[in-house]
Amino acid sequence: MSQPFELPSFYVPHPARLNPHLDQARAHSSVWAREMGMLEGSGIWTRADLDAHDYGLLCAYTHPDASAEVLSLVTDWYVWVFFFDDHFLDVFKRTNDRVGGKAYLDRLPLFMPADPAAETPEPTNPVEAGLADLWRRTVPAMGEDWRVRFAESTRNLLDESLWELANIDAGRVANPVEYIEMRRKVGGAPWSAGLIEYAAGAEVPAAVSGSRPLRVLMDAFSDGVHLRNDLFSYQREVEDEGELSNGVLVLEKFLECTTQEAADAVNGLLTSRLQQFENTVVTELPQLFADTGLDAREQDRVLAYVKGLQDWQAGGHEWHMRSSRYMNGGGAAADAATWWDPFAIGGVGTSALDVLRSGGALGDLAEELGSLSRTGPVMKDWAPTVGASPVAALLDVLRGAGASLESPGTGLVGGSRGDVEPGVRRARSHAHVPFQAVGPSLLPDFRLPFTVEPNPCLDAARLHTIEWAGRIGLLEARPEDPTAGVWSAADAADYDLALCAAGIYPDASAGQLDLATDWLLWGTYADDWFPKAFGRPVDLAGAKAVRARYLLLMPVDGEPGAEPLNALERGLADLWERTAGPMTAEGRSTLRASVDTMLEGWIWEIDNQAQNRIADPVDYLEMRRATFGSDLTMSLSRLAHGKVVPDEIYASGSMRSLENAASDYAALMNDLFSYQKEVEFDGELNNAVLVVQNFFDCDYPAAVRIVDDLMHSRLDQFRHVVAEEFPVLFEDFGLDGPARAMLAGYVKELENWLAGILVWHRDCRRYREEDLLRHFGRDAAGEAAEQAVAPAGEGEEPAASAVGALLVRPTGLGTSAAAVAGGPGRVAVGS
Numbered sequence: 145m146s147q148p149f150e151l152p153s154f155y156v157p158h159p160a161r162l163n164p165h166l167d168q169a170r171a172h173s174s175v176w177a178r179e180m181g182m183l184e185g186s187g188i189w190t191r192a193d194l195d196a197h198d199y200g201l202l203c204a205y206t207h208p209d210a211s212a213e214v215l216s217l218v219t220d221w222y223v224w225v226f227f228f229d230d231h232f233l234d235v236f237k238r239t240n241d242r243v244g245g246k247a248y249l250d251r252l253p254l255f256m257p258a259d260p261a262a263e264t265p266e267p268t269n270p271v272e273a274g275l276a277d278l279w280r281r282t283v284p285a286m287g288e289d290w291r292v293r294f295a296e297s298t299r300n301l302l303d304e305s306l307w308e309l310a311n312i313d314a315g316r317v318a319n320p321v322e323y324i325e326m327r328r329k330v331g332g333a334p335w336s337a338g339l340i341e342y343a344a345g346a347e348v349p350a351a352v353s354g355s356r357p358l359r360v361l362m363d364a365f366s367d368g369v370h371l372r373n374d375l376f377s378y379q380r381e382v383e384d385e386g387e388l389s390n391g392v393l394v395l396e397k398f399l400e401c402t403t404q405e406a407a408d409a410v411n412g413l414l415t416s417r418l419q420q421f422e423n424t425v426v427t428e429l430p431q432l433f434a435d436t437g438l439d440a441r442e443q444d445r446v447l448a449y450v451k452g453l454q455d456w457q458a459g460g461h462e463w464h465m466r467s468s469r470y471m472n473g474g475g476a477a478a479d480a481a482t483w484w485d486p487f488a489i490g491g492v493g494t495s496a497l498d499v500l501r502s503g504g505a506l507g508d509l510a511e512e513l514g515s516l517s518r519t520g521p522v523m524k525d526w527a528p529t530v531g532a533s534p535v536a537a538l539l540d541v542l543r544g545a546g547a548s549l550e551s552p553g554t555g556l557v558g559g560s561r562g563d564v565e566p567g568v569r570r571a572r573s574h575a576h577v578p579f580q581a582v583g584p585s586l587l588p589d590f591r592l593p594f595t596v597e598p599n600p601c602l603d604a605a606r607l608h609t610i611e612w613a614g615r616i617g618l619l620e621a622r623p624e625d626p627t628a629g630v631w632s633a634a635d636a637a638d639y640d641l642a643l644c645a646a647g648i649y650p651d652a653s654a655g656q657l658d659l660a661t662d663w664l665l666w667g668t669y670a671d672d673w674f675p676k677a678f679g680r681p682v683d684l685a686g687a688k689a690v691r692a693r694y695l696l697l698m699p700v701d702g703e704p705g706a707e708p709l710n711a712l713e714r715g716l717a718d719l720w721e722r723t724a725g726p727m728t729a730e731g732r733s734t735l736r737a738s739v740d741t742m743l744e745g746w747i748w749e750i751d752n753q754a755q756n757r758i759a760d761p762v763d764y765l766e767m768r769r770a771t772f773g774s775d776l777t778m779s780l781s782r783l784a785h786g787k788v789v790p791d792e793i794y795a796s797g798s799m800r801s802l803e804n805a806a807s808d809y810a811a812l813m814n815d816l817f818s819y820q821k822e823v824e825f826d827g828e829l830n831n832a833v834l835v836v837q838n839f840f841d842c843d844y845p846a847a848v849r850i851v852d853d854l855m856h857s858r859l860d861q862f863r864h865v866v867a868e869e870f871p872v873l874f875e876d877f878g879l880d881g882p883a884r885a886m887l888a889g890y891v892k893e894l895e896n897w898l899a900g901i902l903v904w905h906r907d908c909r910r911y912r913e914e915d916l917l918r919h920f921g922r923d924a925a926g927e928a929a930e931q932a933v934a935p936a937g938e939g940e941e942p943a944a945s946a947v948g949a950l951l952v953r954p955t956g957l958g959t960s961a962a963a964v965a966g967g968p969g970r971v972a973v974g975s
Contacts, residue, residue, distance in 0.1 A: 152375070154461060163205075169215045180224075181273060182223070182270045186231075199223050199226060202460070205462050207452070232248070232305055245306060249305065252298075252302050256275065260283045260284055324762055327389065352446065355432055364420045370391070391413075416839065417762060576834070585821075586848045588848060591856060597650055609662055618715065625710045628710070642657075642661045644661075647903045666716065675750065698724070701729055744770060758834060769808070774811065782890070802866070812851055814901075815833055870887065
């Protein structure tokens with residue numbers, strides 16, 4: 145059978161290394177699989193099948209430094225997970241037996257107790273027998289935090305197989321965002337990351353295991369593993385097995401393009417995710433270490449974990465090139481796989497050196513670095529060392545050198561060989577010129593089927609919120625308070641947040657609508673102020689200090705909050721008292737976390753400004769939910785439901801899918817409306833349209849079409865979850881009438897949320913060109929651009945951070961923004 149497409153040239157920046165204990169692991173896994181009943185007689189595999197798949201080779205490549213004993217155990221885990229995949233396919237997927245599949249999956253968590261001493265049931269099949277044995281042999285070496293995380297990732301891998309089964313049964317191909325999210329669970333790479341911690345002796349400290357940098361590293365690693373696998377396995381999965389869960393197929397349907405073009409686009413996304421991994425290591429991990437105070441030993445464990453993730457990527461690629469399980473004949477990949485230079489600089493983050501392959505003006509630098517790698521320390525033998533500054537220094541050199549590269553046009557899905565050179569892709573992400581004139585925002589036809597009548601208390605809420613904002617001091621500039629005066633009263637009236645609240649909450653009482661409007665006004669105002677205060681010049685320390693202050697204003701256990709020091713703090717303290725006062729401690733904790741998620745997102749945007757970096761598309765969309773404040777507004781609705789609906793429902797995959805789909809539609813809608821405001825008037829680069837332009841190297845109208853298609857694929861998913869997944873979820877959990885009615889009401893609330901946000905964007909006076917010219921002043925954008933690029937005077941010190949300003953100014957936080965705080969009528973972006 146001929147291949148359906150030619151494999152592209154892969155970005156493989158790290159050389160694969162082979163564990164010397166390979167033969168021992170192979171021999172052990174064969175014996176173990178037979179003991180567990182996975183070979184002859186299982187109806188799934190024979191010894192010949194197992195030998196051909198060669199999972200020992202996979203593990204020897206992906207865990208090159210593991211001891212013989214550890215490598216054998218890890219290989220057993222992979223034999224088990226691949227056997228599970230084939231067993232579930234044969235018994236349940238091919239027969240579309242969802243009921244039997246659910247019963248089968250429900251038993252497996254019983255073999256993974258958090259307490260290693262707990263009893264487990266008697267296994268009834270090879271999958272259960274293998275899991276019981278592996279859990280018993282692995283967990284004594286690991287801490288409780290790891291056991292909980294690894295058990296969860298294993299359950300996700302098992303349980304989300306039902307999602308694949310449901311899609312096969314419905315003949316449905318997922319949309320790209322849904323696919324990326326679900327593939328992480330089904331594909332098992334987070335599970336593999338947990339085994340890396342075990343194999344590398346690098347258990348991630350509990351203090352940082354849930355942090356954004358560690359979460360992004362695992363997600364980027366996972367996406368890289370899965371997208372690579374999709375390219376190699378397309379022929380087997382789609383053409384032979386009838387699978388619909390394959391990234392090439394997903395993009396083929398979404399982009400309406402050829403299989404080759406879809407494969408090239410998947411490869412481009414794979415490259416982007418690997419570069420996201422590298423960027424996170426170099427730019428976010430050092431700050432995480434400083435913020436959390438990890439000691440040297442803990443930092444070493446994190447860095448060893450990072451190295452383990454890199455080893456897995458390189459080894460996984462090599463195994464795919466060799467395994468009989470996958471399509472790997474010929475093509476560009478065969479040439480790319482031999483590119484590795486045995487003298488190349490390796491180690492954490494140094495895959496950026498692939499920029500040297502672009503040639504041209506970088507030839508001398510390449511030669512110089514090549515010479516250094518031969519005469520000096522070779523970083524490919526890197527061992528975790530705290531403060532590994534050569535990595536950051538090399539990336540700084542390369543980023544500066546690569547910035548002059550010109551990006552070739554590649555169309556919507558790349559050129560004939562798929563991805564542009566990885567170095568060119570990286571340089572393009574950092575080459576955006578702010579304040580470009582783009583003209584009025586192009587708006588598609590928003591095909592939203594939901595409508596809502598505004599709350600009858602709208603006019604009163606409009607009067608109330610202007611009065612409230614004036615009373616707490618937001619709407620009048622004062623030299624001693626840099627948080628004040630970003631908007632005038634006229635601006636606040638133009639932005640009409642009451643209109644948004646009246647659509648989102650059409651049935652709220654007058655008091656409830658006033659409170660909701662005040663939250664929206666405070667959040668939108670603060671989102672405008674953040675980049676104004678901390679984006680130019682960049683002041684990440686000041687932004688983080690403000691976040692810490694805001695958390696002090698939101699006490700959870702009934703203790704008094706901090707004394708507000710400025711207008712924005714007074715507003716948050718007032719909102720917290722009015723909202724959280726009647727709540728339980730659990731509810732206050734949930735609400736506080738949702739506000740903090742939004743603040744974390746704003747700091748991420750400032751960090752992108754600091755790097756002048758257009759975000760990776762996956763990272764952008766996932767963080768956009770935070771920056772848009774979706775979790776805050778949705779959590780307020782959920783908290784109002786009380787305990788009628790079990791917490792497990794809100795944590796379910798279907799519920800998260802529903803909420804994420806709604807959030808994405810609204811956030812992308814906002815990016816379409818705000819494109820001119822953000823790109824031309826504010827010099828922003830955190831906008832989905834710009835992200836798509838950068839990723840596909842396409843023009844503005846083409847990017848709008850892609851964003852519009854993505855929006856409506858998310859809307860289709862929202863409706864699919866309601867129509868197809870919720871009835872199954874209700875049955876699975878045995879929900880009674882009141883709980884079902886509450887969830888039906890929640891769906892209606894989300895529909896109102898979407899409809900109300902669309903009405904607000906269309907009718908407020910915030911995004912139209914004539915309103916932008918009036919709010920900014922005709923020369924405002926040009927002035928801002930000049931300020932952004934003007935060099936410091938001779939001998940002039942950089943602007944002081946907000947933290948330093950706290951020591952000399954009586955108003956406290958945020959005073960570093962005093963030099964750039966505008967008066968009435970001047971707005972800095974944030975939508």
